[in-house]
Amino acid sequence: MTPPSTAATARIFCIANQKGGVGKTTTAINLAAGLATHGKRVLLIDLDPQGNATMGSGIDKSTVQSNLYQVLIGEATIEQARLRSVTGGYDVLPANRELSGAEIDLVGMEDRELQLKHAIVSVRADYDFVLIDCPPTLSLLTLNGLAAAHGVIIPMQCEYFALEGLSDLVNTIKRVHHHINPELMLIGLLRVMYDPRVTLQQQVSAQLLSHFGDKVFRTVVPRNVRLAEAPSHGMPGVVYDKTSRGAQAYIAFGAEMIERVTPGKV
Numbered sequence: 001m002t003p004p005s006t007a008a009t010a011r012i013f014c015i016a017n018q019k020g021g022v023g024k025t026t027t028a029i030n031l032a033a034g035l036a037t038h039g040k041r042v043l044l045i046d047l048d049p050q051g052n053a054t055m056g057s058g059i060d061k062s063t064v065q066s067n068l069y070q071v072l073i074g075e076a077t078i079e080q081a082r083l084r085s086v087t088g089g090y091d092v093l094p095a096n097r098e099l100s101g102a103e104i105d106l107v108g109m110e111d112r113e114l115q116l117k118h119a120i121v122s123v124r125a126d127y128d129f130v131l132i133d134c135p136p137t138l139s140l141l142t143l144n145g146l147a148a149a150h151g152v153i154i155p156m157q158c159e160y161f162a163l164e165g166l167s168d169l170v171n172t173i174k175r176v177h178h179h180i181n182p183e184l185m186l187i188g189l190l191r192v193m194y195d196p197r198v199t200l201q202q203q204v205s206a207q208l209l210s211h212f213g214d215k216v217f218r219t220v221v222p223r224n225v226r227l228a229e230a231p232s233h234g235m236p237g238v239v240y241d242k243t244s245r246g247a248q249a250y251i252a253f254g255a256e257m258i259e260r261v262t263p264g265k266v
């Protein structure tokens with residue numbers, strides 16, 4: 001008997017939080033690299049016109065031939081636009097500021113929120129994981145990400161105002177689940193840039209655990225300067241200094257994600 005087909009099995013996750021600078025891109029890059037160290041095939045989609053996930057993966061966003069913008073407006077396929085992150089060991093669908101024009105171009109299109117979902121179909125069999133680095137907005141671009149995904153990973157800092165923004169995002173996820181994508185789930189909240197010496201962070205972390213229970217990932221990513229230095233070297237922190245506490249946390253987070261997506265769980 002032939003083993004069950006693994007075609008079309010890639011699990012697709014958005015890394016999202018409409019708050020800026022909370023660690024979305026750092027999480028996207030290092031989870032991609034972390035999953036690659038566990039032998040997984042990963043595509044990282046840069047859904048942010050800032051192009052930080054592209055640059056942090058060692059790809060020059062200004063010289064790419066085609067990027068996510070052309071894919072969304074139907075002028076290129078993902079097969080044509082994807083590039084290899086040699087440093088990270090995963091593929092990247094790059095982005096640059098051209099992508100900000102997609103918001104306007106998409107508005108007049110039918111199924112404007114489903115363009116990314118449609119584009120991913122033809123490459124799903126090539127990967128175990130597709131990660132989507134969302135911009136710090138709840139825009140049409142982010143909606144394309146949420147419509148294409150099975151789940152959302154929310155990186156957050158354990159600060160007072162973090163909880164406030166969270167309810168908007170959770171409500172958006174519920175609405176998308178209800179109206180556009182019934183597969184979409186909140187996979188989990190990832191505590192990042194964590195400093196256990198700060199009492200407020202301990203308190204917010206405890207609050208998160210009591211509100212969200214096992215929706216809070218076990219892995220906690222510490223504040224670690226090696227993770228912040230890595231993008232300027234065009235590589236994930238996981239590769240730049242594998243022994244650093246930040247890198248080790250993201251490798252552990254990769255293992256936790258693999259455990260969460262075992263069949264039947266996500």
Ligand code: ATP
Binds near residue numbers: 050134221229
């Ligand atoms: P944006 O909303 O602009 O897309 P973002 O949510 O993607 O931002 P990042 O770019 O990942 O956030 O991180 C913001 C800043 O914090 C960056 O300078 C990054 O290097 C730094 N940073 C992220 N995570 C950590 C960490 N665990 N330790 C130290 N610095 C970190």
Ligand code: MG
Binds near residue numbers: 052
């Ligand atoms: Mg970012």
